Amino acid sequence: MGPRAIVRQLLAGRSREPGPPAAAWAPANLALCKYWGKRDARLNLPVTASLSISLGPLGTNTEVRAAPDARDDVSLNDRRLSPADPFCQRLSAFLDLFRPRGLGFRIATANTMPTGAGVASSASGFAALTLALNDFFGWELDRRRLSILARLGSGSACRSLYDGFVLWRTGRRPDGLDSVAVPLAARWPDLRVGLVLVTAAPKPVSSRAAMAHTVRTAVAYRAWPARAAADLRALRRAIAARDFARFGAVAESNALAMHGLLLDARPPALYWQPGTVAAIRRVWALRADGVPVYLTIDAGPNVKLLFPAAASRAIRRAFPAVQIVAPFAGLT
Numbered sequence: 001m002g003p004r005a006i007v008r009q010l011l012a013g014r015s016r017e018p019g020p021p022a023a024a025w026a027p028a029n030l031a032l033c034k035y036w037g038k039r040d041a042r043l044n045l046p047v048t049a050s051l052s053i054s055l056g057p058l059g060t061n062t063e064v065r066a067a068p069d070a071r072d073d074v075s076l077n078d079r080r081l082s083p084a085d086p087f088c089q090r091l092s093a094f095l096d097l098f099r100p101r102g103l104g105f106r107i108a109t110a111n112t113m114p115t116g117a118g119v120a121s122s123a124s125g126f127a128a129l130t131l132a133l134n135d136f137f138g139w140e141l142d143r144r145r146l147s148i149l150a151r152l153g154s155g156s157a158c159r160s161l162y163d164g165f166v167l168w169r170t171g172r173r174p175d176g177l178d179s180v181a182v183p184l185a186a187r188w189p190d191l192r193v194g195l196v197l198v199t200a201a202p203k204p205v206s207s208r209a210a211m212a213h214t215v216r217t218a219v220a221y222r223a224w225p226a227r228a229a230a231d232l233r234a235l236r237r238a239i240a241a242r243d244f245a246r247f248g249a250v251a252e253s254n255a256l257a258m259h260g261l262l263l264d265a266r267p268p269a270l271y272w273q274p275g276t277v278a279a280i281r282r283v284w285a286l287r288a289d290g291v292p293v294y295l296t297i298d299a300g301p302n303v304k305l306l307f308p309a310a311a312s313r314a315i316r317r318a319f320p321a322v323q324i325v326a327p328f329a330g331l332t
Helices: 003-010 084-097 121-137 143-153 155-161 207-219 217-240 246-266 274-288 309-318
Strands: 023-035 038-040 050-067 073-076 106-112 165-168 181-183 193-196 294-296 305-307 324-327
Touching: 003 207, 023 121, 023 155, 023 217, 023 246, 023 294, 023 324, 038 207, 050 155, 050 217, 073 084, 073 181, 084 106, 084 121, 084 143, 106 121, 121 143, 121 155, 143 181, 143 294, 143 305, 155 165, 155 181, 165 305, 165 324, 193 274, 193 309, 246 294, 246 305, 274 294, 274 309, 305 309, 309 324
Parallel strands: 073 106
Antiparallel strands: 023 050, 050 106, 050 165, 165 181, 193 305, 193 324, 294 305
């Protein structure tokens, strides 16, 4: 079963008529146990489950309206894109799954973090677009089903349908209808996430391409599913106990193991830049000096820090340009 069949099934009996303009917001998310490898590339079904934390004010606002000339018109951060732009083409391909005959879309999307730099902008982007389409067409779908639709655009987008800690279940069904994101009840108000921006430039190789290359060519990938499952169990136990040292150590180790897979690929792939390595070494030096801070890195060069609120002053001294997020601020 392909993406179009999934969409037909989920939207059976629901509106296909466009309504007034609709807008939605979705947060970026940071994977603590990484999603790396697909069991079905068409449906973005993962090999393993993953766990993320949403990043509060960092994310994407997207507005959807009907285009008067039946062609898609896409703007990103107030810049109108050419139809040949890869971002525009990817959005149009996703919109084709829902497009009534003759309808063009006018999409205005804006990120509050760098686009394509390994800060999960595609996840929040497709999540926000899915939420806006739900209102635009009046589907009235619940978040579980919306997470399936968002996943068709970008795998990790399903996790950006929620705040806080989010689990993306692997699922067993070939159609992926049980591969959904679900929020965890756990709250950790004292937890902080710091974004250390090494570069805002788009990464030279997309996560999607790097993931497929790694799965296909890295010998070490054979051990990844068991490793990821063990890390996920350990993270969930650490969150339940609010054991920060265990939580940070597992998240950091999981991220470094994922980047190790990239290096094991043939030819190897490396997202890190000198600033990435410098930030890693600084984190390790801080920890050796007693500052409780750990790191994680998605598919890109930028480094994310995990630390308790009490360490914020030490983190700002070490990383003056760091952007600090309180993921559970305002959540109950």
